[in-house]
Each structure stands twice: as structure tokens, then as C-alpha cells.
Amino acid sequence: MQTALLETRLGSLSPTARGKVRDIYSLNEEELLFVATDRISAFDHVLGSGIPDKGRILTQLSLFWFDFLKDTVRNHVLTADAAKFPSTLNPYLDQLEGRSMVVRRAQMFPVECVVRAYLSGSGWKDYQATGAVCGIALPAGLRESDRLPEPIFTPAAKINTGGHDENISFEDVITAVGADNARALRRLTLEIFEKASKHAESRGLILADTKFEFGTIDGEIILADEVLTPDSSRYWPADAYSPGGPQPSFDKQYVRDYLESIRWNKQAPAPSLPDEVVARTREKYLEAFRLITGRTGL
Numbered sequence: 001m002q003t004a005l006l007e008t009r010l011g012s013l014s015p016t017a018r019g020k021v022r023d024i025y026s027l028n029e030e031e032l033l034f035v036a037t038d039r040i041s042a043f044d045h046v047l048g049s050g051i052p053d054k055g056r057i058l059t060q061l062s063l064f065w066f067d068f069l070k071d072t073v074r075n076h077v078l079t080a081d082a083a084k085f086p087s088t089l090n091p092y093l094d095q096l097e098g099r100s101m102v103v104r105r106a107q108m109f110p111v112e113c114v115v116r117a118y119l120s121g122s123g124w125k126d127y128q129a130t131g132a133v134c135g136i137a138l139p140a141g142l143r144e145s146d147r148l149p150e151p152i153f154t155p156a157a158k159i160n161t162g163g164h165d166e167n168i169s170f171e172d173v174i175t176a177v178g179a180d181n182a183r184a185l186r187r188l189t190l191e192i193f194e195k196a197s198k199h200a201e202s203r204g205l206i207l208a209d210t211k212f213e214f215g216t217i218d219g220e221i222i223l224a225d226e227v228l229t230p231d232s233s234r235y236w237p238a239d240a241y242s243p244g245g246p247q248p249s250f251d252k253q254y255v256r257d258y259l260e261s262i263r264w265n266k267q268a269p270a271p272s273l274p275d276e277v278v279a280r281t282r283e284k285y286l287e288a289f290r291l292i293t294g295r296t297g298l
């Protein structure tokens with residue numbers, strides 16, 4: 001079993017921001033190092049085992065989507081070619097190759113730009129409670145995982161405690177970033193989603209929802225963070241779609257099934273995963289990469 005990279009050790013460089021599965025390091029005034037680890041989270045917990053190559057696969061997926069969307073929105077990537085990284089990183093290239101990118105430092109908007117074409121997750125919970133999501137009223141009688149009449153912009157506020165982000169209204173976005181930026185973020189989010197979901201559909205995948213992070217560089221709105229990865233999106237196999245309940249996760253179903261099979265108490269430390277679950281999950285990430293990009297190798 002290959003080894004998974006759970007932490008990067010970059011000498012005196014310490015993360016300026018840490019997510020569950022990705023870390024950011026400040027290189028200088030203008031540049032950040034964005035690293036995708038092999039960590040995997042499920043039920044909002046980072047598990048004891050990593051998935052070998054997960055970070056590389058998801059980084060290559062983000063790079064595919066940044067290129068796919070380059071005529072729609074600029075992005076923050078400067079280079080993902082480790083040979084072009086600052087020489088100070090030379091001692092660590094073995095840890096960074098393929099799973100990291102040097103990005104432009106942007107002024108990030110404090111809004112998670114979520115778009116949903118299907119009713120799932122927190123959107124389903126909010127709909128059950130109020131008949132709406134982020135203040136957008138939906139038709140009565142919808143079932144879990146039903147397709148919505150049209151994709152909807154359902155922003156969330158970032159909760160830094162690492163817990164769930166909180167769904168907010170479009171008016172809240174206006175308050176946070178101003179009306180012009182709010183309208184631009186909504187328009188870009190829906191436009192990008194339309195293109196990406198059509199591509200996913202052509203590859204046999206339903207893109208049920210996804211989350212974008214935007215910022216500004218020199219006053220222009222750019223697409224940042226990871227993009228349309230299985231960590232930031234719900235991808236469902238189209239041929240298994242069956243509304244009326246939760247859909248199998250394209251990438252994490254083996255992990256979820258295992259955690260439920262051991263009746264893991266989510267207050268307890270996150271367990272490690274059996275080699276078989278790790279191997280099968282790695283294969284699912286590779287399958288997502290192959291389906292979405294049409295490429296066979298990383």
C-alpha cells in the first residue's frame with residue numbers, strides 16, 4: 001500500500017491557513033503555496049488514514065477545470081510546475097510535486113459561493129424546515145435529491161471553527177460584499193456551474209452542487225481555491241440516480257459505508273481505514289479524474 005501524505009513539512013514555512021484537507025503557505029507579499037494533502041474527511045471529521053495520491057488527483061482536477069473555464073473567469077494560479085517554484089522550496093519538491101500550485105494572493109470574498117441543481121445536504125435540511133434554501137422558495141413536495149427547476153445560488157458564510165458553513169441569503173451577500181459584487185458573484189457562479197455541469201453530464205456524472213471561492217486581484221474578480229473537485233462538489237453517477245433519498249457519493253461512499261458499519265461514534269477520534277477501503281477510494285478518485293478529464297494518467 002503506497003503511503004499517503006498527510007502533512008507537508010516545509011522547514012521554517014508554516015501554514016498560513018489550514019483546511020481539513022488542504023493547506024496554504026505564504027511565500028511572499030504576492031504569492032501563496034496551495035497544497036492538497038492526501039487527507040480525507042467524512043462526516044466533517046478528518047480520518048486517521050489518508051488516500052495515496054488524493055491530493056495529486058484533486059490538484060490535477062482543479063487545474064483541468066481552471067483551464068476549462070479560462071474563457072469565462074480568470075483564476076489565481078501562477079504555476080503548478082514544481083520546476084518553476086521558488087528555489088526555497090527545492091528541498092521539499094518530492095512532497096509538493098503534482099499536489100501543489102503557486103497562486104497569486106487575492107483579496108478573498110468572505111462568502112462561499114455555493115450553487116445547487118439538486119436538493120441535497122444542508123439545502124435539503126433547510127427545505128424541509130422552511131420550504132426554501134437561502135431565502136429562495138422552492139416548489140412544494142420536492143424529495144431529497146430531486147432536481148431543482150433551475151440551478152440556484154445558495155451562498156454560505158465561512159465558519160472558521162471548521163464546522164458547517166451557515167447558509168445565508170442574497171441580501172446577506174450584498175451586506176457583506178456590496179450589491180455589484182454580490183450580483184457578479186451570483187452571475188459567475190451560475191455561469192461556471194452551467195458549463196461544468198454540462199461537461200460532467202457528457203461524462204456520465206451528475207454535478208449536483210459545488211462551492212466556489214472568489215477573490216479580487218487588481219480589482220478583477222478571480223476564481224480561487226480548489227475548483228469542482230469531489231471535495232468541493234457533489235458528483236453522482238448518473239446511471240445510479242434515484243431521487244427520494246441520499247445518493248451514493250461518487251468518491252466517499254466506501255468510506256461512509258465503512259464508518260457506518262463500525263458504528264463509529266462521531267464524538268470519538270476518527271478511525272483509520274482498512275487497506276481495502278483506502279485502495280477502493282483511491283480508485284474512485286482516479287475514476288473521477290479519468291471521467292472528467294478524459295485522461296488516463298495523472
Ligand SMILES: C[C@H](c1ccccc1)n1cc(-c2ncnc(N)c2C#N)cn1
Pocket residue numbers: 017018019022023024032034076103104105106107108213215224225226
Ligand atoms: C478558504 C481557503 C483555504 C484554502 C486552503 C486551506 C485553508 C483555507 N483560502 C483561500 C485563500 C486565499 N487567500 C488569498 N489568495 C488566494 N489565492 C487564496 C486562495 N485559494 C485563503 N484561504
